[in-house]
Amino acid sequence: MSAWSLAWRTVVHNPARACLAIGGVAVIGALLFNMLLLSRGLLVSFRDLLDTAGYDVRVLANEGSPIHRAPLAGAPSLAGEIERLPSVRRVALIRSDDALALPPGRDADAASVTLIGSTERQLGGAWDIVKGSTLPAEVHPGEPVPLVVSTKLAARQRLEPGSPLRIRVNLAGGASVLPSVDCRVVGIGSFTFESAYDYTVATTMAGFAAAHGAPDGKDEADLVLVASAPDAGPEAAAKAIAALRPDVRVYSNAQVVDQFNARAFSYFRQISVVLSTITLAFAFLLVATLLTMSVNQRLGEVAALRALGFPRRRIAANLLCESALLVGVGGVAALPLGGVLAIVLDRILRAMPGVPERLHFFVFEMDTVVLHAALLTATGILAALYPIWLAARLPIAATLRKEIVS
Numbered sequence: 001m002s003a004w005s006l007a008w009r010t011v012v013h014n015p016a017r018a019c020l021a022i023g024g025v026a027v028i029g030a031l032l033f034n035m036l037l038l039s040r041g042l043l044v045s046f047r048d049l050l051d052t053a054g055y056d057v058r059v060l061a062n063e064g065s066p067i068h069r070a071p072l073a074g075a076p077s078l079a080g081e082i083e084r085l086p087s088v089r090r091v092a093l094i095r096s097d098d099a100l101a102l103p104p105g106r107d108a109d110a111a112s113v114t115l116i117g118s119t120e121r122q123l124g125g126a127w128d129i130v131k132g133s134t135l136p137a138e139v140h141p142g143e144p145v146p147l148v149v150s151t152k153l154a155a156r157q158r159l160e161p162g163s164p165l166r167i168r169v170n171l172a173g174g175a176s177v178l179p180s181v182d183c184r185v186v187g188i189g190s191f192t193f194e195s196a197y198d199y200t201v202a203t204t205m206a207g208f209a210a211a212h213g214a215p216d217g218k219d220e221a222d223l224v225l226v227a228s229a230p231d232a233g234p235e236a237a238a239k240a241i242a243a244l245r246p247d248v249r250v251y252s253n254a255q256v257v258d259q260f261n262a263r264a265f266s267y268f269r270q271i272s273v274v275l276s277t278i279t280l281a282f283a284f285l286l287v288a289t290l291l292t293m294s295v296n297q298r299l300g301e302v303a304a305l306r307a308l309g310f311p312r313r314r315i316a317a318n319l320l321c322e323s324a325l326l327v328g329v330g331g332v333a334a335l336p337l338g339g340v341l342a343i344v345l346d347r348i349l350r351a352m353p354g355v356p357e358r359l360h361f362f363v364f365e366m367d368t369v370v371l372h373a374a375l376l377t378a379t380g381i382l383a384a385l386y387p388i389w390l391a392a393r394l395p396i397a398a399t400l401r402k403e404i405v406s
Contacts, residue, residue, distance in 0.1 A: 003314065007321035010294070017290060018326065024286045025330025025376075026337055032279040033338030033372050034345065034362065039272035041363035043261055049358055050253045053126055053192050055092065056234035057226035058256060059241060060249045075221035078245060079119070082224065087232035087240045092120040093221040095208050101149075101201060102166040102180055103157045111153060113199040115167060117208025120225075127202060132161030132187030135204050144184035145207035153199040154188045161185055167201065169211050181211045193356045268361070280379055283327075287383035291323055295387045302391050316388045320381070327380035331373065339364070 011018045050056075059082065061070040072078070075093050083091045099115035120126050120135070127148060135146055145167070149159055159165065168180035183203070191200040203211070205221075228237035234252040242250045251259070295302065302315060342362035349361045 003317035003321045007318050007325055010318070010322055011325055014294070017294065021287060021290045021326040022330040022333065025283060025327055026333040028279050028283045028286065029331045029334025029372070029376060030338035030341055032276055032283070032375065033334055033368070034342050035272045035276040035279065036368045036372055037338075037342055037362040037364065039269055039276075040365065040368070042268055042359070042361050043257065044363045044365065045358075045360040046260060047253065047257045049192060049356065050256060052358070053225075055225035055227050056253045057228055057238050057241065058251045058253075059224035059226060059245075060251070062247055062249055071220040072223065072248070074219050075224060076219055078248070079221075079224055081244060082226060082241055085237070085240050085244065087229050087237040089227045089229045091227075092118060092126075092225045093205060093223075094118050094120075094126070094225060095205065095220070095222050097208075097212070098170040099201070099211065100168045100170060100180075101153060101157065101199065102168065103159070104164050104166060106157070109157050111156060111199050112170075113153060113167075113201045114194075115169065115208065115211060116200065116202040117205045118202055119205055120202075126193075126225075127189040127191045127200075129187045129189045132185070134187055134189075135202065136186065139204060139206060144182045145203055145210055146186045147183045147207070148187040148189050148202040149185055150191050150194055150200045151188055152194075153201065154185075156199070159185050159188065161187060167203075167211050178211070178213050181207075183207070192358060195353065195355050196351055196357050197353055276375075280375060283376065283379045284383050287323055287327060287380060288386055290326070291319060291384055291387040292390065294322070295319070295390050302394055306394065312392045315391045319388050319391060320384050323380045323384035324377075327376050327383075331376040334376075335369070335372075 059072070059078070061072045063070045079091045079093055082088055095117040097115050099113050101111045101113045103109050116126070118126060118135070127150075129148070130151055131154075132148075135148055139146060144164070147165060147167070149165070153159065157165075163185045165183045165185055166180040167183050169178050189202075191202070194200045226237060226241065228234045232240075234254070238250045238252045238255070241248075306312075306315065346360055346362045349355070350357065350359065
């Protein structure tokens with residue numbers, strides 16, 4: 001009889017102990033799987049979110065950073081210089097501020113929004129149009145300021161393309177004294193970086209300036225978004241922009257992700273490492289304890305097998321296979337259980353204020369499954385070492401005599 005067959009019969013002969021071990025490993029393995037998903041999920045999702053926006057290079061003021069941005073002076077001329085570079089495909093300016101959206105005649109439906117001024121014209125960039133059209137390239141004098149509103153704001157205020165809307169910018173540090181501006185909704189869209197509890201409104205740079213009481217506009221922007229040419233790539237474009245304008249900071253998406261990984265996401269990595277270590281320790285103790293109990297209950301059987309000529313390595317192989325069965329079945333059951341738990345936890349974490357709805361904390365990767373299997377395999381092997389040592393050093397004659405007397 002092979003070691004696997006003997007291990008299978010041992011497991012089946014003790015169904016209560018086997019179910020306890022498999023259930024415990026499944027629960028612990030599910031928690032481990034969740035922690036491994038968390039360790040890289042936020043980073044992977046953030047990278048995908050940046051790439052989805054359609055721009056792979058960001059240009060900021062020299063005193064700014066990807067997290068805290070200072071106004072970038074001379075932005076239109078800077079954008080023109082960048083757009084002429086052969087490694088650049090397109091450029092967009094972005095400004096943002098807090099504002100109040102006021103449906104005419106329905107002040108009770110007023111909503112605080114993030115007002116974005118942008119030169120973006122492409123579909124599938126900072127927002128996707130669900131209904132209507134994107135921002136126009138030109139607005140004639142006297143026409144209302146064009147707006148693209150988020151789907152959530154449109155649902156709350158019952159807005160459709162063509163609906164009138166008034167926007168009043170909130171001044172920092174006090175009540176706004178700026179007058180509201182007459183606007184018209186031209187499109188309804190879903191915004192890439194909008195959080196679950198926020199409303200977003202986008203307009204042209206001229207419309208953004210008009211909302212701030214500066215019809216002639218300003219030459220400032222929060223950042224310049226750059227899409228690199230396909231044959232150049234983001235690193236080459238970032239290098240060319242940095243050489244063109246040494247007075248600004250230039251980041252490719254990869255560099256932004258690296259900075260967030262080193263600062264903003266380090267907390268999640270630390271939590272993941274600590275909890276993963278704890279769950280592995282629990283898995284080790286559970287399997288080691290159950291296997292040790294199994295050996296102690298079968299001392300007479302082990303001694304009889306040794307007396308019949310079974311070598312130590314055969315007994316060791318049997319215990320190792322038994323550990324592999326318990327951990328293997330529990331580890332496989334842990335994957336769907338951990339997947340369901342990850343969906344629930346991800347939904348809770350994404351509901352936090354300021355977190356974009358499209359950002360996920362738990363992201364499935366095949367490498368994570370491989371790492372999960374490797375860690376459980378190592379745990380199962382280590383957990384079997386002590387029971388194997390007990391069985392290997394068992395005195396045959398004394399154990400059989402004790403079993404007969406008892």
